Amino acid sequence: MKKLWIIFLLISNFAFAGEAKPLGDDPALELRLKTLSQDLRCLVCQNTTLADSSAPLAEDLRQEIRKLMREGKSDQEVIDYLVARYGDFVLYKPPVNESTALLWFGPFLLLIVGGFVLFRVLKKHAGNEDIQAEDV
Amino acid sequence: MNRTLKFLIPLVLFFIAVGFLFKGLYLDPHEVPSPLVGKPAPTFQAPVLSDASKTFNSADMKGQVWLLNVWASWCGACREEHPVLMAMAKSGQIATYGLDYKDTDQEAQAVLDANGNPYKTIATDVNGKIGIDYGVYGVPETYIIDKTGVIRYKQIGPITEEVLINKIVPMLKELQR
Amino acid sequence: MIPEIGQFSLILAFCFAIVQGTLPLVGVWKNNAALSNLAVPAARTQFAFVAIAFICLDYSFYANDFSVLYVASNSNSHLPLAYRLAALWGGHEGSMILWVSILALWTMAVTLFAKSLPETFRIRLISVMGMVSIGFLAFIIFTSNPFERLIPAALDGRDLNPLLQDPGMVFHPPVLYMGYVGFSVAFAFAIAALLDGRLDITWARWTRPWTTVAWVFLTLGIAFGSKWAYYELGWGGWWFWDAVENASFMPWLVGTALIHSLAVTEKRDAFKVWTVLLSICAFSLSLLGTFLVRSGVLTSVHAFATDPRRGVFILMYLVVVIGGALILFAWRAPKVGLGEKFDVVSRESMLLTNNVVLVAAAGSVLLGTMYPLLMDALGAGKISVGPPYFDAVFVAIMAPGLFLMGLGPLAKWRKASLPEIGMRLRVAAVISLVSALLVPLLMGKLTLMTAVGVFLGIWVASTTLILLVNRIKTRKIATPDLVENLKGIPLAFYGMLLAHFGIGVFILGVTLVKGYESEQDLRMDKNDVAKIGNLEFRFDGTQEIAGPNYMSSQGTFTVTSNGKPVTVLQPEKRFYPVQGSVMTEADIGPGVIKDLYVSLGEPLENGAWSVRIYIKPFVQWIWAGAILMALGGILALTDKRYRILNKKAAKEAQDALEVFEA
Structure with a gap:
């Protein structure tokens, strides 16, 4: 039954297929953001990373980080930016x-x-x- | 090492751990102290609530001790502290300035119209950018800023009467001297 | 009426626990048979009353009795029955009921299956378990009563947290607790042995199977939890180094060390002091975990609603139980002998080296978990310790241990030769080194981490196979027939092989998924196709469906590879109106080589959605490895040796006691 349905879907929709677009307009930057924000802690729901959190503040901060990255700031400068505002608490990897x-x-x-x-x-x-x- | 003492090591380690755990019971893991305390407050310019033609400039505050209260109409805990702010405003001890965080003028004004306005001026922070500079992560938050523009204290969460009497008032007295 | 019966049963259970935990000990001490003989009936009656309390509470959930505050806070009339029954352990009070129920169950098992133990030892054992139970029953009755009435009754309940409305909720907590609480038996064995002054081979032999059962449950419980997190949280992680996960992982590490040191103690009567300390530590860490979860001293996704009174109570209890145990240890342990001799390089020493590694690894988890609290308590500021720390420190400590894991089982008891072991393992070394280069290259990217990970995984798995081949070879002269040969090898040996092989599988899974997973955040309109490798994911749009207690937008993704259908995935975005919360239900196409993982983000304009597509290579190997470990433990348990030895040992012990008393 399920198989038949798959075939049906394949035939009926084929003509309209388009390519899926990446969510952000700069995939390389998104990847960098993702990698960096995976080691940062979200301050609102404190047990998720900044990458995974859906809290509004996390969204704002990701937006801010994107901006900083576009301005050519290095990862360390972005981290310093956040630490200056929220302290070492945001770092999942505590400094030595x-x-x-x-x-x-x-x-x-x-x-x-x-x-x-x-x-x-x-x-x-x-x-x-x-x-x-x-x-x- | 003495043989018997060696067998006491686990016990000693355990009691040290208990000491920390006991202390931990009375700490709040959700409260993150701000690294900005003791540092100059970030300066900002923002439109004034319900009067976008005027601009609030934090640099103009130099030379006086002031309180910056970050709040929003959508924030439940802000209503909790509202009466305390009103009482403070009435006492005239200090000038309280508001920062309306990620809010609309209309809704914010409605709350003030209903409950009273404890603020001297309210700046608006529609996109939360100023909030980020101040390290705001949960409204309400309140900053005490001294005459030289340095943040001296940050209250995370609503100001209760207890906090007002034990922390804020003594600090203001000291700073205003 | 039913809740009152439950409440009353709980108080009676408390009374019987007091009887069980005190009088028999006095009886043994004063040689009063009437008092000592109370142990078994008191323990069984306690079990009966705890069971009644459990049933009463679950009946209130079944019957939607919202006049019970706890039911009203954690259930809802629209909640499907299986989740209503499981909602019993969805909150603080009920999960404590689960805790004492499982403790009572273990005590009951001890009264039923530990019959071959010498009488005084058995009585002490049961009595110590009674003492553990007293504290928890008191905790429930005085600070966390689940039967509290709500007057007037609520019209409907506030519902179980939607995150917990999942089959994982039915299995994960009971199995995990079976493991967690199961270490109380090893703990009670240790305390009874210290009280008895009887730390010897027989003690180790009795403790071993009980410890293994608890370890099997804990392994499965942690694996279930990890699998649940993987599909439920919607971003495909399987382990977060969260405080509460760590709290269950520490007893696992120490319990694993304990299983190995028990082997040394059983074989050579040696390192008894260390083994008894590990028994105490394993359960102490279980208790510490309970404290961390209940008291709110750490932030965690799992944290229950907190109340400082509860924290103080549990801490007091920790001081009494663990502190008491350690005082007893400090008093009795110096008098314990050293046991038989063995060489610096031998199976025994290898097993003990494993212990050092596992304890240091547990130490890193403990330190990482507690450090933020430590800093805060000293006023040194707030820090976070998260995955990057554990990935670095824990892995660095475990890696040499995993390498030694390949050598250890090949070492001979008493005295082994490293060059000889090396010779036997040269094939495994070559295979592992070659795969360490080849596998990453085949996967498309070679990094140090993946090379080391693949090396260790293949090393552990291949040395295990060589171990089997070796065993067959040495037995070949006596038993030439292969089938007979295989049959003659004790099941415990197969158990060890399987468990070790499972570790190898696990390491490979972890390494490959971490090194080669891919993630795409896409914006997909209806009929859009996402190409990832040779796979095409076509988004066929969403439809609204209604669940028993939620509304859902269900997306349909048809996955094809070169035009051939692979699978259809239907991730959902669910809205649970009672708590007003939105849940992301990912859909996964599992596979041996890779999982396809799709989750819906947010709806965009014109029926488009933001969509996350993950490819997770070899991720299922993580749980397959854990299941192999648990199966290994089960095999080891079914070994005939234990049952025979148990009876024989019991007889020997009894004889020895008679000689002593005469």
């Missing part, structure tokens, strides 16, 4: 500085220290013929 050092390097430190401790314990564990509780 003193206060975020623990965030960025803590997990690796944990991995290294954990690996080191494990290695030492294993060595001790393997070396001891006579294993007792006191030897941890």
Whole structure:
């Protein structure tokens, strides 16, 4: 049934087909906007990215970013523009500085220290013929 | 390291985490502090509400302490703070200026006609451009700007009487000195 | 009347939980059989009353009883029946009822299936689970009563959030909670063992199957949730590193570590302190997740309506349960022995290395989730930690672990030789390296990330196959017949293979969809055609249709490839009048190689629409991988070894106890 319907649609509509147009008039710019805004946080509905949010403010900001990009601003300049107004909160990728050092390097430190401790314990564990509780 | 102490590490870490979680209960994750506090307020010129022939220029405000209240007729929380603004206007402590954010003159005027107008002048921001420069993300928001044109305080959300008494009034007293 | 019965049952369940959680422990301590023997009947009665409460609440949803506040807030008379029943866990109060129901279900299972345990251990186990239950029942009764009446009754309900009106809502939360809450059993085993002073091989052997069951549920629950997000949210993402997703992912990571360290403990009686700590941590992270969701300390799409009183209550509860467990740990663990010897390079050490990696990975998720709160609490400003952070840090930590995953299972117990493992894996290494270059080139673009991802995916999958071949070869001398040979390999081994293979499939899915997905934002008039690769999407316009509780504009897209019909996709834009919300229902043409994903944006003038078309290559492999992992867990469970060992071990333990007491 579904198949027949497909064929019917194919025949009936074929003559009028036109090419779909990209929504924005500059696809390259749209792609750049998309890539950039995927790492930015929408301030209104705080758990979506600026790229995915449908809030009016997000729409305004995307419009603003388009304008800035057309003016030839770099991605970093666009980010600076937003951070100057809304703070680091808009960045899903927090900047690396003193206060975020623990965030960025803590997990690796944990991995290294954990690996080191494990290695030492294993060595001790393997070396001891006579294993007792006191030897941890 | 002492053997017994080593086994206390998880407990200590846990209690540190609890401390932060407890503190976290009394913080609002939705409130984003503005990086603009302590910086010069962005200057803007905009048509005055219901009188497009006149222009409000924020540069003219230099030399006085003023309050910029961002509001809109479509904003429910703005009605909540409206009586507080009216009381402030009546007390004459400070000049409150409005920024009508993404609104139509007609609807905004209707709200003022019905509930009273606490503002000295109202600038309009039809496309939200000025709002972006001020980092507005949810109306109402209120800025206190000092004599040199620096933003000293930002209130996100409606001004309650509590906020007025505990934060805004003391700050104004200090700034107006 | 029915809600009052439910409320009353809840209070009775609370009373029985108190009995279950205190008296038997005193009984064991004071050697009073009358008190100890209360454990099982109290636990079962508690289960019965919790079940009655659950049924009463769901009946109120079934009967559209809008005089119950919770029903009025989360349901509507036009809501289809399946969603009405599932709406029970659509809000805060009801999802807590689901929580305690599942906890009671697990306790019931322990009373039924853990019969081979020594009596005192079993009583302690059940009693500890009772203690966990007390807190949650108290939480519901004192802060989150779902049976509260609304007087006068509402004419109709405010409806379930349209985002939740989906088959995913029926399955995802119960399965996820089964996993989440299931770690309470491993937790109770750990506490009972610490109380008992009995941290040994038998303890590990008893804990293992229970932990695996919980892990299987959690794996499936997370996978369901991810699939649901993929088709429901309308922009084709499948994982957002959202605080609540992270809250379920952390116990998964630690639970996975626990399964592996239990293997070491079971085999060598070693690293018991570490294993017991992991058991405590897995459940603690489940509880922490509950706190994060309920208290509103973090912003999340999943966050329930918040109330600081509730947050304080759960936090107090965390302090009692986790703090108590860790104090007990600090007191008892130093007295635990080290166990048998094994070499620095051995299967055992490989399993423990896996633990270090998984715990560091869980640490990165925990740190990323909590850091904004940390900064805010210290007054250091507000920051956001999102996908770019996790993609960088979490992936960087996991990658070496995934590489070692290929080596580990080939290492011999007790003592292994790295060069020998290397020799055995040279074929896999070549295959993986070649595919790491070839696959990206075939897909059209080679980047470092895709090359590394493909390498790791193929590496994990191919080493797993080599492991099987190896096993067959070594058994060939004793059992030449291939079928007999395959039959003789324990199911647990197949389970491990399948789960590891699933990881490989998962990695490939993630890498390829991330590297090669494409997205087009188009403006389409009726009969417009969008050409993407060799596919043509023709927009045949929209039609208005009426659902049971919504209105919808349904678009029709005919997809053809070189003139041949491929599929017809019908994405919708739905309007739910009760909550006045608009939902985007994407339509997906799933495939092994790629998914075609179409969602409607906004209507434009003259029947034109803004349309988003995504091509998502290999995205289904993500969930296929997760399902393979879960199947692997199920296979491992059906292994005969466990059942036999359980009885034998129980007998041994009993004998040992008798000797000790004599």
